[in-house]
Amino acid sequence: MSNKNLSAAKNAKNDEFYTQYADIQKEINAYLDYDPDVFRGKTVLLPCDDPEWSNFTRFFAQNFEMLGLKKLISTSYAPDAKKEKYGILFEYAAERNGGRPQNERGKIFVLDHDTNASGRIDFDDLEWEYLDGDGDFRSEEVCKLRDEADVIVTNPPFSLFREFLAWILDGKNCLAQRRRGAEVGSRVSRDHDGNGLAAKSAKDAKKFLIIGNMNAITYKEVFPLIMQNRLWLGNGFNAGNALFGLPKNVSSKDYAKGVFDAETGLVKFRNCCWLTNLEHGRRHQPLQLMTERENVKFSKHKEVRGIGYRHYDNYDGIEVPFTDAIPSDYDGVMGVPISFLDKYCPDQFEILGMTDRGNEYGIKIREYTEEDTPNANDLNRRGAIRVDGILKSTYARILIRARRSK
Numbered sequence: 001m002s003n004k005n006l007s008a009a010k011n012a013k014n015d016e017f018y019t020q021y022a023d024i025q026k027e028i029n030a031y032l033d034y035d036p037d038v039f040r041g042k043t044v045l046l047p048c049d050d051p052e053w054s055n056f057t058r059f060f061a062q063n064f065e066m067l068g069l070k071k072l073i074s075t076s077y078a079p080d081a082k083k084e085k086y087g088i089l090f091e092y093a094a095e096r097n098g099g100r101p102q103n104e105r106g107k108i109f110v111l112d113h114d115t116n117a118s119g120r121i122d123f124d125d126l127e128w129e130y131l132d133g134d135g136d137f138r139s140e141e142v143c144k145l146r147d148e149a150d151v152i153v154t155n156p157p158f159s160l161f162r163e164f165l166a167w168i169l170d171g172k173n174c175l176a177q178r179r180r181g182a183e184v185g186s187r188v189s190r191d192h193d194g195n196g197l198a199a200k201s202a203k204d205a206k207k208f209l210i211i212g213n214m215n216a217i218t219y220k221e222v223f224p225l226i227m228q229n230r231l232w233l234g235n236g237f238n239a240g241n242a243l244f245g246l247p248k249n250v251s252s253k254d255y256a257k258g259v260f261d262a263e264t265g266l267v268k269f270r271n272c273c274w275l276t277n278l279e280h281g282r283r284h285q286p287l288q289l290m291t292e293r294e295n296v297k298f299s300k301h302k303e304v305r306g307i308g309y310r311h312y313d314n315y316d317g318i319e320v321p322f323t324d325a326i327p328s329d330y331d332g333v334m335g336v337p338i339s340f341l342d343k344y345c346p347d348q349f350e351i352l353g354m355t356d357r358g359n360e361y362g363i364k365i366r367e368y369t370e371e372d373t374p375n376a377n378d379l380n381r382r383g384a385i386r387v388d389g390i391l392k393s394t395y396a397r398i399l400i401r402a403r404r405s406k
C-alpha cells in the first residue's frame with residue numbers, strides 16, 4: 001500500500017477493506033508447503049472477521065479438515081462500533097433476533113464439530129452467538145479467546161496496527177487490564193524486556209499471521225522483533241500489490257485515482273505485506289549474489305557498475321543501494337534497502353540495526369552538529385555518504401552482515 005493511500009485510509013478512519021480468498025489461500029499454502037502439519041490440532045482465532053464478509057473465516061472454515069484444525073474461532077466488531085458505517089449485511093443477526101440485529105454487539109463464530117451431520121466439518125457447521133460487548137479485540141472476552149488460541153490470523157484495522165501487534169505478542173492492551181491500572185502496569189513492565197516487548201523466545205511465542213504495510217517494519221515496536229528473529233515477512237502478495245474488497249455501498253471518493261476500480265469494486269494498495277512468525281520456505285532460500293569485483297564489472301545498476309560501493313561517513317559500513325547488488329564476499333557491515341527484508345534469509349545474513357536518528361542499535365560512529373554541516377539533522381537520521389566532497393543522506397537502510405560458517 002502506498003503511504004499516501006494508507007494514510008488516506010487512516011485519516012478517513014476507514015478500516016473496512018476485505019482480503020481476497022485467493023490471497024489468503026496462496027499465503028497459507030506457503031506455510032503448508034513448509035510444514036503440512038502447521039495448523040494440525042491447533043485453535044485458530046480470527047479476531048477481526050465476520051463470515052458475512054470475511055474470507056478469512058470462509059477459508060479456514062471451508063478447509064477445516066484439510067488443515068486438521070481443532071477449533072476455529074472468529075469474532076467480529078459490532079456495526080455500531082465501526083468508525084465508518086457502510087451498510088453491512090445482517091442476515092446472521094436478523095435470523096437470530098427475529099429480524100432485529102443487535103448492532104451494538106460483536107459476534108463470535110465457532111467451528112469445532114459437524115453440527116449438521118453432513119459427514120464433514122465445514123463452513124455450514126459454524127455456530128454463532130452475540131458477544132457480551134462490541135467485539136473490540138482489546139475487550140476482556142476477546143483477550144480470553146486470544147489466550148486460548150494457538151494461532152492468530154487476520155487483516156487487522158490499519159489504524160490500530162501497533163496496538164494490535166502488541167496485543168498479540170505480549171498480551172498487552174486489554175481494556176480491562178488498562179482499567180486495573182498501576183498494579184497491572186508494574187506487572188506488565190516486569191514481564192517485558194527493555195523494548196517493552198515480552199521476553200518470550202520465538203519458539204514459545206503465540207503464532208500469528210497478519211497483514212500490514214511495509215512501513216510497519218521500521219516501527220520501533222516491530223524492527224527489534226525482526227532483528228531477534230521473532231517476526232518476519234510472510235510469503236507475500238504479488239510484488240507487494242494487494243487488492244481488497246470494500247463494503248457494498250462504498251464510494252470511490254475516499255481513494256486516490258487508480259486505487260479504486262469501479263468494475264471489480266476492489267481497491268489496489270501497494271506495499272502490503274504479511275507479517276508472521278510461522279516458518280515458510282522462501283525465508284530459507286539464500287540470495288544468489290555476485291562478488292564485489294563482479295558487481296563493479298557487471299552490475300546492471302549504473303550506481304555500482306564501474307564505481308563500487310561508498311563507505312558511510314557516520315557508520316562503519318558500505319552503502320549498497322540495491323538488494324541484488326549486495327556483494328557476496330564482503331565481510332563488513334552493509335546498508336541495504338528496507339525491501340531487502342522480503343528476501344532476507346537469516347542463515348545468510350544477520351541484521352545489526354537500522355540507520356536512525358539516535359543510536360538505538362549502538363552502531364553509529366558519528367553524530368553531526370549544525371557546526372559540522374547545515375544538513376546535520378537530515379544526516380543524523382540516515383546513512384551519510386560523500387558525493388563529490390559533499391555529505392549526502394541516503395534512504396533509510398537496514399544494516400546487515402554476512403554470516404560465514406566458521
Ligand SMILES: C[S@@+](CC[C@H](N)C(=O)[O-])C[C@H]1O[C@@H](n2cnc3c(N)ncnc32)[C@H](O)[C@@H]1O
Nearest residue numbers: 015017018019048054077135136137155156157
Ligand atoms: C482491514 S479490515 C479487515 C477485515 C477482515 N479481517 C478481512 O481481511 O477481510 C479490519 C476490520 O477490523 C474491524 N475493527 C476495527 N477496529 C476494531 C477493533 N477495535 N476490534 C476489532 N475489530 C476492529 C473493522 O471494522 C474491520 O472490519
